[in-house]
Amino acid sequence: MERVTEWMRRRGIRYKEGVSGGRLTTFGSGGAVRVVAEPKADKEIADIIAFLTTGGVPYRVLGGGSNVLLPDEDYDGVILRTARLETxxxxxxxxxxxxxxxxxxxxxxxxxxxxxxxxxxxxxxxxxxxxxxxxxxxxxxxxxxxxxxxxxxxxxxxxxxxxxxxxxxxxxxxxxxxxxxxxxxxxxxxxxxxxILERMRTFAARRAATQPRERSAGSVFARAGETPAALLIERTGLKGTRLGGAELSRKHCNFIVDMGGATTTEYYTLAERVRHEVRRITGVTLAYEVEFIKC
Ligand SMILES: Cc1cc2nc3c(=O)[nH]c(=O)nc-3n(C[C@H](O)[C@H](O)[C@H](O)COP(=O)(O)OP(=O)(O)OC[C@H]3O[C@@H](n4cnc5c(N)ncnc54)[C@H](O)[C@@H]3O)c2cc1C
Structure with a gap:
């Protein structure tokens, strides 16, 4: 990995080493990431990917990290954040x-x-x-x-x-x-x-009224056909269930929220419990909307 950081340093590419995964996602869990690079132009991201691919260095591209959970284990690879590509x-x-x-x-x-x-x-x-x-x-x-x-x-x-x-x-x-x-x-x-602004205010108010304020990765599960996942989850009675720092939100039960120091393992274990109970009670197998990144 020294070869990678040396290459980036020589080209003036912005990067950080040993970044906590929690800083890269909205839920906030995850182990340390060896290198996080923030390219500032399309050509730069293309050059980095070509370099990493040639060298067989694993990488992932992340945007806001609002639909993903990073593994609790450290990641010995590169995460490319798109934050500076703001044209x-x-x-x-x-x-x-x-x-x-x-x-x-x-x-x-x-x-x-x-x-x-x-x-x-x-x-x-x-x-x-x-x-x-x-x-x-x-x-x-x-x-x-x-x-x-x-x-x-x-x-x-x-x-x-x-x-x-x-x-x-x-x-x-x-x-x-x-x-x-x-x-x-x-x-x-x-x-x-x-x-337009009025519609945006209405949407914001609906979100504030129905969605939790704590850190989350948005909806855990996708709709099952036309049925919102939350309607099926309601029937399990698991609303408010807590596992370590992860909680099935009392406000919206298709959200798992971080009540403090939640890990991805806690999130996943709780989600699997919900999925199992929904299947047992309703016969429906929910599909994940969030993505568990396997680095
Ligand atoms: C509070 C909250 C509310 C939400 N509400 C909604 C909602 O109403 N509707 C909805 O649809 N979603 C919602 N989401 C989910 C999420 O915010 C959206 O899906 C969002 O569009 C994901 O964008 P991101 O940049 O965070 O993607 P990330 O989570 O960073 O990445 C998601 C996937 O996209 C890939 N990816 C990211 N950028 C690139 C790229 N440049 N090139 C190739 N692959 C890339 C990643 O590798 C990953 O596989 C919500 C999430 C939260 C936390």
Missing amino acids: FSVRGTDITVGAGVRLPVFSRRCAALALSGAEFAEGIPGTVVGAVYMNASAFGSGISDVLRSVRLLYGGEIVTLPASALPMGYHRGGLPKGAVLLGATFRLTTGDEDG
Whole structure:
């Protein structure tokens, strides 16, 4: 790994060593990560990936870390954070963003331009491209409604694909395996700024009323067909169950929250207990919406 950090140092790439995984995700669990790099341009991330791939060094790309749990074990690899890839450009009703732009920033900047279609993103703590990766949605609309194209690093090349080429499904962005998203272009519709802001306030209020304030990774399980996972979980009576620092939220039982020092193992063990009970009582096997990263 010294070879990797020496290479980054010589090129002026920003990186840190021995970063606690808890600082990289919204839930806040996870062991130490050997190297976390924060490229500042597409070319830089492409060069890093080429270097790591040639050297057989394991790596993962993370955005806001709001849909993932890192393992409790230390990770002897590189995490590439997209936080500094924050370009934002406007052309008529088309908005093109870099991989590091956050969803709330996206929705607020669109609102300020009186562009409608990104209101759903208010209050989702991830990045816009993380939302493309898993086809995020909320309150009846989502990223696939406005996505025009994605810019990808794939097989060492930077390519642009139209949204129509992605087999997007429920919580599935349909990206080619191993592709790294560098950015995306969205087409919004012209609207009225006050109306857009009003919808965003309504969504924020609904979130505040129904979702926990503690640290979480968002919904644990995906909807089962048309049935919200929370409705099935309610029937288990497990709401409020605690395992170490992890608790099945009393406010919204499809959230597992950190009540202090929760580990990924505690989260997973509690989630599996919920899944088992839902299956026993309702016959439905819930699928995970959160992703357990295997480094
Ligand atoms: C409080 C809370 C509320 C939430 N509400 C919602 C909601 O209403 N609707 C919803 O759909 N989701 C919701 N989420 C889940 C999550 O915020 C979204 O799915 C978000 O879009 C994930 O983006 P991220 O940048 O955090 O992705 P991350 O968690 O960082 O990554 C998710 C996956 O995408 C991959 N990835 C990230 N960036 C790239 C890239 N540049 N190239 C290739 N792969 C990449 C990662 O490797 C990982 O596999 C919520 C989460 C929280 C904590």
